Amino acid sequence: MSDKDPGDIIATDPREKDDRRSLIVRKIWNFNPKDIFTWELAKTVAMGQFLASLICGTAVTSQYLASDYHVDAPMLQSFMGYTLLCLTYTTALLFRTGDGNMFQILKRKWWKYLLLGLVDVEANYTVVKAYQYTTLTSIQMLDCFVIPVVMVLSWWFLKTCYRPIHYISVVICLLGVGAMVGADLLAGRDQGSTSDILLGDGLVLLSASLYAVSNVCQEYTVKHLSRVEFLGMVGLFGTLISGIQLGILEHTNVANIQWDWSIAMLFAAYGLCMYTLYSCMPIVVKKTSATAVNLSLLTADLLSLFCGLFLFQYKFSCLYMVSLVIILIGFIAFNAVATTPNPAEPLGQEEGVHGNSYDTITKQEVVVTVQGEEKEEQKAGEGPGLTWRERTQDEETPAGGRSTKM
Structure with missing residues (x-):
């Protein structure tokens, strides 16, 4: 069995090199100074x-x-x-x-x-x-x-x-x-x-x-x-x-x-x-x-x-x-x-002024996860068809009708 990585074999393929050369030639040929x-x-x-x-x-x-x-x-x-x-x-x-x-x-x-x-x-x-x-x-x-x-x-x-x-x-x-x-x-x-x-x-x-x-x-x-x-x-x-x-x-x-x-x-x-x-x-x-x-x-x-x-x-x-x-x-x-x-390392903004990018991404992931759970619960027949937000508000609202959520 060869010790070479399959990616290395593909990278050294003469046909791929020809494709790269032709791509460069096409870019040069199609070059437009207005771009x-x-x-x-x-x-x-x-x-x-x-x-x-x-x-x-x-x-x-x-x-x-x-x-x-x-x-x-x-x-x-x-x-x-x-x-x-x-x-x-x-x-x-x-x-x-x-x-x-x-x-x-x-x-x-x-x-x-x-x-x-x-x-x-x-x-x-x-x-x-x-x-x-x-x-x-x-x-x-x-x-x-x-x-x-x-x-x-x-x-x-x-x-x-x-x-x-x-x-x-x-x-x-x-x-x-x-x-x-x-x-x-x-x-x-x-x-x-x-x-x-x-x-x-x-x-x-x-x-x-x-x-x-x-x-x-x-x-x-x-x-x-x-x-x-x-x-x-x-x-x-x-x-x-x-x-x-x-x-x-x-x-x-x-x-x-x-x-x-x-x-x-x-x-x-x-x-x-x-x-x-x-x-x-x-x-x-x-x-x-x-x-x-x-x-x-x-x-x-x-x-x-x-x-x-x-x-x-x-x-x-x-x-x-x-x-x-x-x-x-x-x-x-x-x-x-x-x-x-670099998209792999996003630069966060000042917290408390414009928000934090990491927190924003995390909140989006939580929303997606919660929405997915809501759909699964509705399909399984769990709950009377209320959404997660409505059920949360109902749980946090006491008998007097005033919400305890700050």
Whole structure:
């Protein structure tokens, strides 16, 4: 008797291999670009580039504040953005009723959102701090570390299923980033400090990891709970944490700012860009995924460069256009095939807010079982034809007619 499994024998059948080849050939022959390049994909690309343009806005305003006005107050800039989120979304939660009210959310999950706010604030702070120790090239290269971390966290916690095309797309996008960094080196844009490159690179990796945690938490919250809840809680705790950190670390820098209308306008522009970015990103994350959003944001540096060609007299290189095209190709390929949660491991929702998927499945199984027993009893002649629900209510109703069931 052969030790081979029958499935192995079938898998090695030459006829089956021929059928698979013919199936692949038919798929290639029947390929229709309209099935991939849909209106939904176009909207996804457009929304991703809109987010990248908002990041470009924060970069340009920060560059103006640093180079033209010598303002070094990154925490003040973040504090303004978080304050705007708090004034709008946290206030909206305050006037909600039921489980969506701010106090009910804080009662159940205050420590979770406290940690999330801390992660988000420090992710913004550490990447700005890294510019004091390492070069722009290192930051651009190491900042891409957020993508593999997001993919691992999404696979582990959100049960996201990635296909080979997704990994290929990520590699294509990273090649585009490599072309961008090469163009920077050829154009002499290797800016930044070199006082402690190892510390600076470590801060970039830390920032990328913190951003990944924040993005995955954002994806879970907006897909299973509420976009307003996420933004309201991040705005609340982000304002508190950044305000405390601002008072401790930057009170001297803020006191030394020579305020005029141009500085105030730049701070306002930065705050509005950050506020709009945080408000719109959950919409794109809910439509796609945290990984897709981070891939689309890879073009933010290129958009900042194109603005710098006119504003800061940067040198142009054709490699920048090549990099932009490569990144967009990778982003489109990534979004052409959906990433779906693993059906074998469903992700439950928060209990007490939207219900628990496991409990829902169990209740459905109980209902099916009870209905089956009712039919068997009626066929066997047991009982006067009352349903299970009617018999239960009759048993729980005392002589006075008032049900004891709560």
